[in-house]
Amino acid sequence: MPNKTRPASLKNISTHYCSGCGHGILHRLVAEVIDEMKLSEKTIGVAPVGCAVVAYDYWDFDVCEAAHGRALAVATGIKRCRPQNVVFTYQGDGDLVSIGLAETFHTANRGENLTCIFINNACYGMTGGQMAPTTLVGQPTATTPWGRNPKSGEGWPVKLSEILATLSGVAFAVRSTISSPREVIKTREYIKKAFSNQIENKGFSIIEVLSPCPTIWQKSPINAMKWIDEEMVKTFPLGVIKDK
Amino acid sequence: MxxxxxxxxxxxxxxxxxxxxxxxxxxxxxxxxxxxxxxxxxxxxxxxxxxxxxxxxxxxxxxxxxxxxxxxxxxxxxxxxxxxxxxxxxxxxxxxxxxxxxxxxxxxxxxxxxxxxxxxxxxxxxxxxxxxxxxxxxxxxxxxxxxxxxxxxxxxxxxxxxxxxxxxxxxxxxxxxxxxxxxxxxxxxxxxxxxxxxxxxxxxxxxxxxxxxxxxxxxxxxxxxxxxxxxxxxxxxxxxxEQRSDTHKTNDAKYLIIAYGSEARIALEAIDILRAKKVKVGLFRPISLWPYPEKNLKTISKKIRKVFVVEQSLGQMVEDVHLSIPEKEIHFLGKTGGGIPKAHEIAKFIEKHAK
Missing domain, CATH: 3.40.50.970 (Thiamin diphosphate (ThDP)-binding fold, Pyr/PP domains)
Structure with a gap:
């Protein structure tokens, strides 16, 4: 069914995402901002490896694949050759913070003039809910069945946005969520601001979004949103971390 | 371009x-x-x-x-x-x-x-x-x-x-x-x-x-x-x-060296040493390693009695030679870990097997 309110940059097809997953909202926010800023003919997105691997099936603008963790290296190659385009990556916590940490850190440190949208759901969703670098202390996962325990050598949740904010090349670092309409609207504004930064050549922008994964968390969609508000934000406080 | x-x-x-x-x-x-x-x-x-x-x-x-x-x-x-x-x-x-x-x-x-x-x-x-x-x-x-x-x-x-x-x-x-x-x-x-x-x-x-x-x-x-x-x-x-290769002194050759890269350069000197001793040897030099120049190798090796593959390895390209001309007698000389088969060593190796 045609939907008058659907952004043109989001194709009118069903996604493969689980009910209550955050990707649907976030794909739409990206598409809405691109439409609003009239960027659909200028944007090149880079899709991750993870649940959003086929984001290019849903967005209606140019999109490039990237190997697991390498989206920001791929985006660097694109942006340096096409500075006139708006380039963004859309990556999960395993992709961005674990296997791709070197690329993440150095792309930010070079101050590449592009945008990174970081979907933090505190787990590896696609592969069945293993521990991610962002998994909360005590959070059970497929590979931490008794809960993440730093004393067992499983480490602590990595606050990537705070770490990247220390780098001179980073213009904008922010953490938001989509747990309520108010937070969704805020997240939309942050994405818009990050794209504007890029158009103004300000450097690297990262928007970290705390996003629900009801299937892996074994919670109802509503309870997953509650868990973000009640638990996740304690480890990952919301707000602007850096705005240069 | x-x-x-x-x-x-x-x-x-x-x-x-x-x-x-x-x-x-x-x-x-x-x-x-x-x-x-x-x-x-x-x-x-x-x-x-x-x-x-x-x-x-x-x-x-x-x-x-x-x-x-x-x-x-x-x-x-x-x-x-x-x-x-x-x-x-x-x-x-x-x-x-x-x-x-x-x-x-x-x-x-x-x-x-x-x-x-x-x-x-x-x-x-x-x-x-x-x-x-x-x-x-x-x-x-x-x-x-x-x-x-x-x-x-x-x-x-x-x-x-x-x-x-x-x-x-x-x-x-x-x-x-x-x-x-x-x-x-x-x-x-x-x-x-x-x-x-x-x-x-x-x-x-x-x-x-x-x-x-x-x-x-x-x-x-x-x-x-x-x-x-x-x-x-x-x-x-x-x-x-896209098969590409080069040859050196293969017209009258009875013996064929197959080598690529720097080893092919060294083989040229080995050919001079052997030719001075009236050993009729030539060089087949693959330029494309994939695709392997098997068509040219098949043609060149028709009149060849014995084939000598020389590599700076334990024997890798030699497998493609076997696949290309399985009917031929093929000998392998390889050195590894920085070892380089030198011209006189290649010449000696060929003299030994050419008899």
Missing amino acids: KAKTSKKVLMSGNEAMAEAAIKANCFFYAGYPITPQNEIPSYMAKRMHDEGRVFIQAESEIAAINMVFGASACGVRVLTSSSSPGVSLKQEGISYMAGAELPAVIINVMRGGPGLGNIASAQSDYFQSTRGGGHGDYFTPCFAPYSPEEAARLVMLGFDLADFYRTPVLVLADAIIGQMMEAVEFPKESGFTKKLPPKTWALTGKSGRTANIVKSFFLKEGGLEVHNEHLRKKWQKIKEN
């Missing part, structure tokens, strides 16, 4: 390959330091800047190949270079590029392995270079130069061939070729005569067209099979059309 004419210049193989990339309109280079190819990024850092193109010293070989992936996806000509351990790190990216059909030239100035090995000349990445190298069903055209000048020409050829077939292309040099200095005259043309197709698939923003997607992922049942069958046809076409 056409490049400017140039006079002879004294250059190392590494510098010659870098300058050839400039002449071939390479727009993007990313690389990471590793011996014995460091002259390439140093040369590119300066020249790419002069030409207003892009040079990035990446944080790793992995980042470099993925930057190259992104740049290639935009439709520009791209280069990365490394040496054996670094090329191992790039293999995942090369597999992705083969799957996504992205053109690129990748230079490997081989050093000793396995592991960290050493920094001496070696030819032990032959298997990796001619059998895909990374995961999945694919091949990469692979050219092995035996002089700095030929290295330059093969880099230029590599860019054309990569664009024509939409594939990563390897230029497989060894440390001797990379480091040796010789007079180099850059060719006016790469020698590739087919018309290059426009890059309508490139990511440039969907202005005036529908959205483009660059990907190697085909999740739907049967999707990857269809894609890989399409790739199979491409590999077959390359195998049919």
